[in-house]
Amino acid sequence: MSHRSRELTVSGLSRVEGEGALRLTVRGGQVDRAELNIYEPPRFFEAFLRGRSYTEPPDITARICGICPVAYQTSACNAIEQACGVVLDQPLAELRRLLYCGEWISSHALHIYFLHAPDFLGYPDSITLAQDHRDIVERGLALKKAGNAILEFLGGRAIHPVNVRVGGFYRVPARSELAPLAEQLRQALDLAVSTVQWAASFDFPDLEIGYDLLSAHDPGRYPVESGDLRSASGLSFPACEFPDHVTEEQVPHSTALHATLDGHRYLAGPLARYSLNSGALSPIAREAAASAGLGVECRNPFRSVLVRAVEVVYAVEEALRIIGSYQRPDRPAVEVTPRAGTGHGVSEAPRGLLYHRYALDADGLIQAATIIPPTSQNQAAIEDDLRRVAEANLGLGDDALTDLCERVIRNYDPCISCATHFLTLTVNHA
Amino acid sequence: MTGQPAVVIAIGNPYRRDDGIGPAVAGEIERLQLPGVRIVMSDGEPVGLLAAWEDTDLAIVVDAIRHEPPCPGRVHRLTATELDTDAAAASSHGFGVPYAVQLSRALNRQPGRLVLFGIEAADTDAGSGLSAAVAAAVPTAVAAVRAELRAGQR
Numbered sequence: 001m002s003h004r005s006r007e008l009t010v011s012g013l014s015r016v017e018g019e020g021a022l023r024l025t026v027r028g029g030q031v032d033r034a035e036l037n038i039y040e041p042p043r044f045f046e047a048f049l050r051g052r053s054y055t056e057p058p059d060i061t062a063r064i065c066g067i068c069p070v071a072y073q074t075s076a077c078n079a080i081e082q083a084c085g086v087v088l089d090q091p092l093a094e095l096r097r098l099l100y101c102g103e104w105i106s107s108h109a110l111h112i113y114f115l116h117a118p119d120f121l122g123y124p125d126s127i128t129l130a131q132d133h134r135d136i137v138e139r140g141l142a143l144k145k146a147g148n149a150i151l152e153f154l155g156g157r158a159i160h161p162v163n164v165r166v167g168g169f170y171r172v173p174a175r176s177e178l179a180p181l182a183e184q185l186r187q188a189l190d191l192a193v194s195t196v197q198w199a200a201s202f203d204f205p206d207l208e209i210g211y212d213l214l215s216a217h218d219p220g221r222y223p224v225e226s227g228d229l230r231s232a233s234g235l236s237f238p239a240c241e242f243p244d245h246v247t248e249e250q251v252p253h254s255t256a257l258h259a260t261l262d263g264h265r266y267l268a269g270p271l272a273r274y275s276l277n278s279g280a281l282s283p284i285a286r287e288a289a290a291s292a293g294l295g296v297e298c299r300n301p302f303r304s305v306l307v308r309a310v311e312v313v314y315a316v317e318e319a320l321r322i323i324g325s326y327q328r329p330d331r332p333a334v335e336v337t338p339r340a341g342t343g344h345g346v347s348e349a350p351r352g353l354l355y356h357r358y359a360l361d362a363d364g365l366i367q368a369a370t371i372i373p374p375t376s377q378n379q380a381a382i383e384d385d386l387r388r389v390a391e392a393n394l395g396l397g398d399d400a401l402t403d404l405c406e407r408v409i410r411n412y413d414p415c416i417s418c419a420t421h422f423l424t425l426t427v428n429h430a
Numbered sequence: 431m432t433g434q435p436a437v438v439i440a441i442g443n444p445y446r447r448d449d450g451i452g453p454a455v456a457g458e459i460e461r462l463q464l465p466g467v468r469i470v471m472s473d474g475e476p477v478g479l480l481a482a483w484e485d486t487d488l489a490i491v492v493d494a495i496r497h498e499p500p501c502p503g504r505v506h507r508l509t510a511t512e513l514d515t516d517a518a519a520a521s522s523h524g525f526g527v528p529y530a531v532q533l534s535r536a537l538n539r540q541p542g543r544l545v546l547f548g549i550e551a552a553d554t555d556a557g558s559g560l561s562a563a564v565a566a567a568v569p570t571a572v573a574a575v576r577a578e579l580r581a582g583q584r
Contacts, residue, residue, distance in 0.1 A: 066473025
């Protein structure tokens with residue numbers, strides 16, 4: 001079977017947010033092409049933002065992704081605040097981090113329980129998983145709700161939060177208002193630790209990635225809402241140098257642009273974040289990681305579910321820490337006066353590094369906008385994994401190989417800006 | 431009776447042209463300030479849908495749909511039973527409403543009654559603003575949602 005020409009086309013990928021298509025071409029026992037058309041770059045939004053006010057990107061870019069709107073809002077705010085020479089008051093920066101923790105909890109819980117776990121437990125989807133193990137799915141639901149509670153409380157609503165603005169928030173809560181949220185998060189912490197223990201029992205296929213890793217770095221703590229950049233290869237640079245190091249280029253075996261870091265392949269996302277920052281985890285998250293068998297770094301994409309589970313523990317613990325020391329800020333936002341210049345912003349979206357750049361004129365009108373999301377950066381790494389896994393498993397039938405390839409893709413929790421197409425699965429032979 | 435009276439859930443993205451019909455209809459309903467009616471904006475993510483409609487007597491979902499043969503702007507009314515059987519091809523959000531209906535059933539978290547108003551879209555490319563046929567359907571869809579809410583109160 002492996003010696004004839006073979007083409008596997010998956011025109012829709014199940015349990016991946018949005019639409020996606022995968023095409024594998026096999027010739028002479030080798031995978032000739034592995035193309036994943038899963039990500040639609042936010043080019044429309046970049047064009048749409050031109051000529052608009054510096055105050056608008058948080059609201060507009062939040063629409064790019066319903067699963068991670070806070071990431072888009074935050075990277076946008078970071079970039080515009082940098083362009084305008086504004087630094088957030090510390091209590092406002094902490095609130096922004098708290099909101100972001102809500103998004104991590106919500107997004108990771110969705111992926112772990114409803115998209116990824118069925119792969120490891122032999123279920124076609126979370127509906128059938130819920131029929132057999134309702135308690136497990138209920139736990140995932142409760143965890144996701146705890147994340148959503150932060151988003152709704154601080155962001156105004158869970159989808160496309162409306163309380164975020166350049167310079168901070170429209171409204172900040174009184175300390176007393178946070179008590180019910182803290183109670184919900186205390187219960188969520190137990191659920192999060194149980195999730196790590198549960199995920200540690202999964203059977204993980206062998207796969208080790210050798211390429212570079214890139215994540216934000218926030219001295220002394222796990223990177224979430226801001227930071228400089230660090231790579232496993234020893235690079236260290238501020239967000240404003242991102243375009244000097246990360247470039248997107250055409251490659252022969254794929255139609256998608258591939259991002260490189262100083263000319264070489266790299267990966268962003270939970271594996272990169274964890275491997276470069278595991279020493280900065282909170283005590284309970286660190287203990288959970290150790291007891292789950294995670295070392296200081298993790299380079300197996302199948303184990304990303306475990307890393308996400310550890311990050312949920314971290315995000316819950318971090319949210320509780322921020323609430324515990326919270327004092328209502330003196331003002332809900334720092335005043336931001338526009339000026340001509342360019343600003344760069346990064347933050348760690350649940351799926352990895354999200355970079356925004358805005359060039360403003362003296363009136364604060366946007367002259368140019370660039371958005372580089374994590375899925376677009378990881379495209380090359382996903383295709384490489386697909387090629388390696390498919391090549392090692394060419395003896396499998398089409399259905400089993402398709403299933404395995406879909407699992408490889410789901411390891412990265414890839415996103416697409418907005419899902420407006422049907423998901424249908426067809427496999428065609430060459 | 432399960433808890434809160436009614437929720438109107440709008441699915442869609444106003445920056446994908448006609449995909450914004452759900453938010454446009456829900457925006458009109460929101461302006462009416464109807465007592466006992468919650469408005470929720472959604473991206474169609476099923477766990478979020480489940481959370482939005484559990485513990486409600488009546489859940490009304492408004493979404494853009496595709497239909498063959500097409501008639502942009504036509505408003506379809508579907509019940510939970512219809513969504514459960516063949517509406518996997520009805521919602522424009524694949525991992526969306528039908529999945530959420532089935533997940534809700536598996537977890538016993540269905541609303542008392544679930545109705546989906548699907549408005550046939552013509553253009554779901556990136557961009558803002560509804561196409562003329564779909565924009566013209568907004569009053570019809572708003573009236574249908576209001577009638578459903580009134581029926582729910584009886």
